Amino acid sequence: MRNYNHSARIFVIFMVLALALAGCRESQQSDDSDSTGATITVSYDPNPPAVGDAMLMISLTDADGDPINDATVNVRGDMNHAGMAPVDGEADGGENGMYTVPFEWTMGGDWILTITATLADGATVTEEVEINGVSSDGDGMDMDDMDLTEEAGMDGMDGMNMDEMEMTEEAESANDG
Amino acid sequence: MASSAVGNQPESLYRPKGALDVLSLPLIGRLLKWRWGRLTLQAPLFIVALLLIYDGFTGPDLAARNLATVAPWVHYRGIVVVALLLAGNLFCMGCPFTVPRTLGKRFSLSNRRFPRILRNKWLAILSLFVIFFLYEWLDLWSSPALTAWVIVAYFVGSFALEATFGESAFCKYVCPLGTFNFVYSTASPTQITAKNLDVCKSCVGKECVNGSYSAETVIRLDMIPTMDGGTTEKQVVHSPQRTPGCGLDLFVPQIKTNLDCTLCLDCVRACPHDNVALMTRTPGRELLQPDAWRKGWDISFLVISLTFLGMLNAFGMIGEVQPVMQDIARTLRLREIGFNDFMTEGIVLLILFVVFGVIVPAMLTLGAATITRTLTRTEKKYSLRESVAAFAPAFVPLGFGIWIAHYGFHFLTGALTIIPVFQNFVLDHRIDLLGQPDWTLSGMSIASVNVLQVIVMIGTFFWSVMIAQRIALRMYRRDGMMALLPWALLFLAIAYFSVQIFGQDMEMRGTLMFQ
Numbered sequence: 007m008r009n010y011n012h013s014a015r016i017f018v019i020f021m022v023l024a025l026a027l028a029g030c031r032e033s034q035q036s037d038d039s040d041s042t043g044a045t046i047t048v049s050y051d052p053n054p055p056a057v058g059d060a061m062l063m064i065s066l067t068d069a070d071g072d073p074i075n076d077a078t079v080n081v082r083g084d085m086n087h088a089g090m091a092p093v094d095g096e097a098d099g100g101e102n103g104m105y106t107v108p109f110e111w112t113m114g115g116d117w118i119l120t121i122t123a124t125l126a127d128g129a130t131v132t133e134e135v136e137i138n139g140v141s142s143d144g145d146g147m148d149m150d151d152m153d154l155t156e157e158a159g160m161d162g163m164d165g166m167n168m169d170e171m172e173m174t175e176e177a178e179s180a181n182d183g
Numbered sequence: 184m185a186s187s188a189v190g191n192q193p194e195s196l197y198r199p200k201g202a203l204d205v206l207s208l209p210l211i212g213r214l215l216k217w218r219w220g221r222l223t224l225q226a227p228l229f230i231v232a233l234l235l236i237y238d239g240f241t242g243p244d245l246a247a248r249n250l251a252t253v254a255p256w257v258h259y260r261g262i263v264v265v266a267l268l269l270a271g272n273l274f275c276m277g278c279p280f281t282v283p284r285t286l287g288k289r290f291s292l293s294n295r296r297f298p299r300i301l302r303n304k305w306l307a308i309l310s311l312f313v314i315f316f317l318y319e320w321l322d323l324w325s326s327p328a329l330t331a332w333v334i335v336a337y338f339v340g341s342f343a344l345e346a347t348f349g350e351s352a353f354c355k356y357v358c359p360l361g362t363f364n365f366v367y368s369t370a371s372p373t374q375i376t377a378k379n380l381d382v383c384k385s386c387v388g389k390e391c392v393n394g395s396y397s398a399e400t401v402i403r404l405d406m407i408p409t410m411d412g413g414t415t416e417k418q419v420v421h422s423p424q425r426t427p428g429c430g431l432d433l434f435v436p437q438i439k440t441n442l443d444c445t446l447c448l449d450c451v452r453a454c455p456h457d458n459v460a461l462m463t464r465t466p467g468r469e470l471l472q473p474d475a476w477r478k479g480w481d482i483s484f485l486v487i488s489l490t491f492l493g494m495l496n497a498f499g500m501i502g503e504v505q506p507v508m509q510d511i512a513r514t515l516r517l518r519e520i521g522f523n524d525f526m527t528e529g530i531v532l533l534i535l536f537v538v539f540g541v542i543v544p545a546m547l548t549l550g551a552a553t554i555t556r557t558l559t560r561t562e563k564k565y566s567l568r569e570s571v572a573a574f575a576p577a578f579v580p581l582g583f584g585i586w587i588a589h590y591g592f593h594f595l596t597g598a599l600t601i602i603p604v605f606q607n608f609v610l611d612h613r614i615d616l617l618g619q620p621d622w623t624l625s626g627m628s629i630a631s632v633n634v635l636q637v638i639v640m641i642g643t644f645f646w647s648v649m650i651a652q653r654i655a656l657r658m659y660r661r662d663g664m665m666a667l668l669p670w671a672l673l674f675l676a677i678a679y680f681s682v683q684i685f686g687q688d689m690e691m692r693g694t695l696m697f698q
Contacts (some may be wrong), residue, residue: 020233028241031611059687082622084247086325087691088604089257089597091625092247114502115688116325118245142502142688 043069046121046133050109056141057114062107066100066123066131071085076126081107086116086136114142204460205373206451215461217450218426224277232279232334234580239331243398248326251334253597253604256324262387263364266588268466272368275361275445280341280352291297294349297356304481308363308488315360315492316536319499320529324691351430354445361445366489367583368441370467370578372624375438375450375459381408382458383436387420391459394428397421408455419455426452429627431563435459439475470576470650473657480568483575484545490582491544495536497589502690508535548574551669555655558669559662573658574670577651581674584643585681590634595632599624603664636685644678 047065056175063080081095095107111117116135125132206212214220231254239251246252259274266273276515296302314333323329337360344353356362377383387405400422405418428450429435431443435450435458452461469475476482498504508531512518517527552570556562565573603620610620651670656663 024237024241030613031241031615033611048693072349084245085691086246086248086322086587087256088246088253089593089626091600092245092622094622114688116692120245124305131331139692140689140690 042129042131043070044074044123044131045124046082046123046131048119048121048133048135053119054139054141055109055111055137056143060109060111062095062109062119064097064100064105064107064123066103066105073100074123074125075100075103078124079105079107080122081109082120082122082125082142083111083137084118084120085113087120104179111140114140115148116140132157186269202462202464204378204462206461208255215448215615218424218452220452221447222250225279225282228277229279230283232338232594234395236331236334238325239334242327242611244324247600248325248604248607250601250608251327251330253601255330255334257597258601260480260590261598264367264583267364267367267371268583269372271371271373271591272364272441272444272446273460275354275364278354278361278445279336280358281345281351281445281447295347297348297350297352301356303356304477304485306356308485309483310357310359311362311485311489311492312536313576314538315496315540316532318496319536320532320612329447339431350432351445355443361417361660362485363489363586365442365444366486366579367586368444368446370579371471372447372463372466373439373461374441374464375433375435375439375446375467376462377436378458378460379408379410380436386420386456386458388455389434390419390421390455391452392428392432393453393672394449395396395419395421395425395453395455396421396423396427397425405455406416416651417456425648433662439472442467442471442476467580467646467650469610470579471653473573473654474578474579476572478569478572480571483548483568483572485598486575486578486582487544487548487571488540490578490585492536492540493582493585493589494541494684495675497585497681497684500589500689501684503687504692506693508532511535547673551673554669555659555666558665559659561659561662563625565658573654574651577647577654577670577674580643580646580650584639584646585677587643587680588639588685590633591639592629592636592689595627595635596625596629598626602633611638633685637682640678640682640685644674647674 045065045067049062049063049065050061060170064081065078066077068074077100079097079100083093083095084090090113093110093112094108097105097107099105105123117140119135119137120132121135122130122132206216214223235251235254240251242249242251242402246256249493263274290340303494317323321329323333337358340357344357383389385406385408387403399421403418403419403421405417406414409415424645430447430449431445433443433450435454437445446461448461451461508528511534512527515530517530520529548571549567552567552574555574556565557569558569561570573655602624603622606617606620609617648671649668651674652663652667655667655670658664
């Protein structure tokens with residue numbers, strides 16, 4: 007019986023310690039309320055995605071659906087499995103709420119894009135988007151032939167395949183101000 | 184008459200000729216033989232396991248940023264195969280899942296034996312099959328929480344079986360990790376062995392298997408033969424401070440194989456005559472010894488199916504698996520029947536596992552054995568079981584090569600990813616000791632690892648053929664080359680398809696879309 011009590015005590019101490027530590031985690035303390043009401047949507051070219059160079063077209067709109075142009079957009083792409091270095095991308099200043107981010111799908115498979123938009127007032131909006139089924143065939147897009155105008159971006163939006171894009175989390179924001 | 188100093192570190196009475204006893208090395212030998220030697224290896228791994236569970240349940244959902252997915256699926260697997268190749272079954276030696284085992288043993292109300300019908304490798308084969316199937320179906324590699332649950336399940340399974348049965352049933356009959364390690368430790372360059380068999384013959388207590396633990400101190404005097412033909416008196420002490428014997432019921436002088444040896448070294452600590460050694464040997468030497476393995480279907484099928492499961496596991500990483508799975512689902516009209524994508528994927532994967540993990544290996548090896556018996560006209564001399572069992576050891580190098588190529592790929596291409604993940608873990612707890620994570624850290628380029636994979640596959644293919652040739656010549660003498668032919672062709676096919684798989688671009692997918 008003494009062994010049972012001793013072991014149970016260790017187990018309880020461990021659990022309390024683990025819960026306390028988990029509560030201290032910064033990632034557990036983020037404010038999930040979306041004070042900006044901003045919305046992020048993403049499309050990509052080529053579509054369907056394939057290994058190689060690509061363009062991400064990220065649309066940023068406020069709660070009324072009006073475009074936000076004065077934000078900085080950062081993209082981080084992770085494979086859905088461990089062991090691969092992530093791919094980063096960034097764009098400043100949008101046109102008509104559209105930000106074009108040069109990107110590279112370095113490997114075929116499923117990807118998770120973490121898109122963070124920092125608004126002019128310092129507030130941030132983050133969206134995680136799953137891009138499933140990046141094909142290992144093909145060399146991606148030809149960057150020389152690519153039209154990086156606003157129209158190209160909007161064409162990309164038209165070609166967006168919502169089936170392959172899954173919003174995993176509600177947009178979250180944290181007001182640094 | 185020499186006498187040993189009981190109470191002090193016992194002098195080594197007998198020194199074998201030839202191979203090196205790892206336990207005689209300074210520092211390492213002393214550490215391994217120390218009463219708490221195993222615990223010094225287990226304790227850090229136990230803490231790591233707790234850390235993985237903690238981060239798996241409370242950390243980031245992304246596999247690439249969580250210790251629970253990076254450490255086991257990238258690092259553990261790579262380090263294990265390297266350790267097996269260069270040293271031995273080091274993971275079982277430091278296994279953290281057996282730490283609560285001692286507790287389980289203490290709680291044990293019965294000392295019953297594992298059911299006789301299950302005292303073989305069939306349950307271990309099933310557990311391997313299940314863990315590989317779940318790995319693919321549930322995408323364990325992409326889920327920190329599920330990986331944490333797997334670790335918890337190992338702890339619970341080990342504890343429950345230890346508390347229920349007298350022997351280490353979990354390690355010997357169930358644990359898929361241990362079973363993998365057992366199989367490929369047969370290619371390792373070390374083995375537990377007796378230094379002097381005459382000492383074992385005259386040993387009264389057989390402490391290596393029975394242990395030297397007793398509730399009360401008991402002192403016994405044994406007469407032990409010495410190398411010069413004489414005898415010496417040895418005082419043997421059993422006490423509460425001494426160690427248990429082999430949990431897997433291995434009797435050291437009868438050990439001919441690393442199969443079932445967890446390298447816990449309890450036999451070394453329990454032996455009162457310092458007569459147990461961890462000897463170096465030619466890697467895979469036991470694969471050439473005809474009587475090293477029990478000639479059962481279970482052992483043969485374990486080794487053979489693990490080779491094919493290795494191919495299947497690697498095949499699951501590449502893009503070509505998706506059209507194959509979609510074709511099967513379409514042919515069976517699984518979507519029309521009403522299964523969703525998740526269930527459809529599960530059914531299709533199960534079919535692939537049964538076909539390529541069970542049926543194909545069984546048919547190919549039974550076919551090869553039948554052809555060998557026909558070509559050499561030895562149908563009456565050797566049964567089908569004996570023929571398959573004789574050539575089963577030759578599958579070890581090739582199977583090991585497939586796993587090294589696969590696990591080595593993840594390890595070498597992602598070896599440094601653990602650094603930013605750990606930095607991020609520390610930062611997430613508001614401790615700014617290790618600085619900001621550098622997420623660009625990864626590992627070797629895929630192209631250079633691909634070259635290594637081909638080298639490994641070619642090397643292990645020739646190793647397997649060499650073993651099969653030795654077996655064929657030993658058993659079939661003048662007809663040896665005829666006997667070898669079907670096995671060599673089978674190994675060539677396995678090696679060829681494996682190289683083809685590793686040559687494809689990796690394309691790991693989560694739940695597939697079926698139309």
